Amino acid sequence: MTSLDQVRSRAAELIAAHLGTGSWSFGFDNAKTRAGQCDFAKRRITVSKHLAVRFSDDDVEQVLLHEVAHALSGARAGHGPKWRRTAAAIGYTGSRLHDGPIASELAPWVGECPAGHEHFRYRTPTRPLACAKCSRRFDERHLITWTRRADVARTEPARSELGTEARR
Ligand SMILES: [Zn+2]
Ligand SMILES: [Zn+2]
Structure with a gap:
């Protein structure tokens, strides 16, 4: 630290x-x-x-x-x-240090496709997402299942901060 x-x-x-x-x-x-x-x-x-x-x-x-x-x-x-x-x-x-590991450490939403590829999201996934590693086009067979991690919930940024970042 x-x-x-x-x-x-x-x-x-x-x-x-x-x-x-x-x-x-x-x-x-x-x-x-x-x-x-x-x-x-x-x-x-x-x-x-x-x-x-x-x-x-x-x-x-x-x-x-x-x-x-x-x-x-x-x-x-x-x-x-x-x-x-x-x-x-x-x-x-x-x-290219810190791209993957940090995203995966901080993102509150962790997803997994049926083949086991991991995905990370900062916002609640609102529509079905398919794994792009498994298929370049949307394919229901490769749907990602999302879980919200409890351990990072408290570090999730305030809504207003997220809004600021999204506008950049
Ligand atoms: Zn650089
Ligand atoms: Zn996959």
């Missing part, structure tokens, strides 16, 4: 070390499904405050390095070779 203050000060250190002082800023955002973001237009790196507190120090370090590497390699580099070289050079060891 990491405190937001720790994340903020470590971010400032990394930004100063790799990008220079006064060039890029750091802040927290409300994202639920991604750990960090690099805004090239605003020259700003943000980390999800919801996820940051659940990460270990090492994970936070990796998220920050991932985003600093984006800032260093430019928007057009994406996650391509240039970004990967830059990221590795500054100590990033993960691959």
